[in-house]
Amino acid sequence: MDFISVLAIFVALPATGFLIWWLIIETEGVYLGKRMVILLYDLYASRYDRIKQFDEQADLTLISQPIMARIHPATAPLILDVATGAGRLPLIMARNARFSGHVIGLDASRRMLKVARRKVAAERFERYITLMRHDAGELPFADNSFDVVTCLEALEFLPDPRAALREMCRALRPGGLLLTTIRIDTRWMPNRAWSEARMRRELAALNMRDIQVAIWQEDYSQVWAWKAGESELIGANRREEVLHSKPPRQSLQNWHPLRRAKLN
C-alpha cells in the first residue's frame, strides 16, 4: 500500500466514525428522516430513563408547579404533551397534589409509549393520563382543544418543527398556555435547533404572546407563551369529546381514521 492510500485510510476512518456518531448519537437520527428517529427511540426506549436520569423533584419544581401556578386558579386543565416519550410530563403532573386534570401524552414511538404505559399503570394514574401513538406533525384534534400544550426536549427531533409548533398552537385554546424548549447550544444541529430569537419570531407569527425564555438545565431553556385571546377552560371532563374530535380540513392531508391514535 502506498503512502497516499495509508493517509487516506487514516483520514477516512475517524471522519466516518465522527459522521456516524453525529448522525446517530448526537442528533438522534434527525438528519436521516422521521423513520430513523422513531427507530432509534424504539431501540433506546428501555434505557431512556437510565440515560436521562431525570430528577423528579427538580421536574416538579421547575415544570409541574410552574404550570399549576400559571394556570391558577384552574386545577383540572386538559393538557396535551407532544412527544411525551416515557411519560415524563404526564407523570409529574399526576404526582402534583394540586392537579386534578388530565394529560394526553402523544408520541410516535411504540416502545417509548410502552415504557410510559408501564409507569402509569404502576402508579395507577390511568384516570389522569391517556397515551396515544401519533405523529406530532399533524395532531388529530380540533382547533382550540387544550388548556395547556407542552413539548419538552423534542421539537428539534421532529421532521418539521415549524409544522409541529403550528399544530400545537392550533390545538391550544385562546388564552391557553404553551411550554416548549430550545437547545442552548445550537451549533451541532444546524437548521433544527432554533435560537431564542428564531423561537420568538416563530411564536409571534403564530399569534402567541407574553413569550418568556428561561434557562432551565444544562442543555435546554424553557419557552413559555400564551395564545392570544380569551376562552373558557376546556377541562379534564371534556377529554373524551376532544379525543374524538377531528382536525380541520387543512390538517387532514395525511390523516386517516385507521391511523388514528392507539389509546391506552
Ligand SMILES: C[S@@+](CC[C@H](N)C(=O)[O-])C[C@H]1O[C@@H](n2cnc3c(N)ncnc32)[C@H](O)[C@@H]1O
Ligand atoms: C428526547 S425525547 C423527549 C421525551 C419527553 N418529552 C421528555 O422530556 O422526556 C423525544 C421524543 O420525541 C418523539 N418523537 C420523535 N419524532 C416524533 C414524531 N414525528 N412524532 C411524535 N413523536 C416523535 C420520540 O419518540 C421521543 O419519545
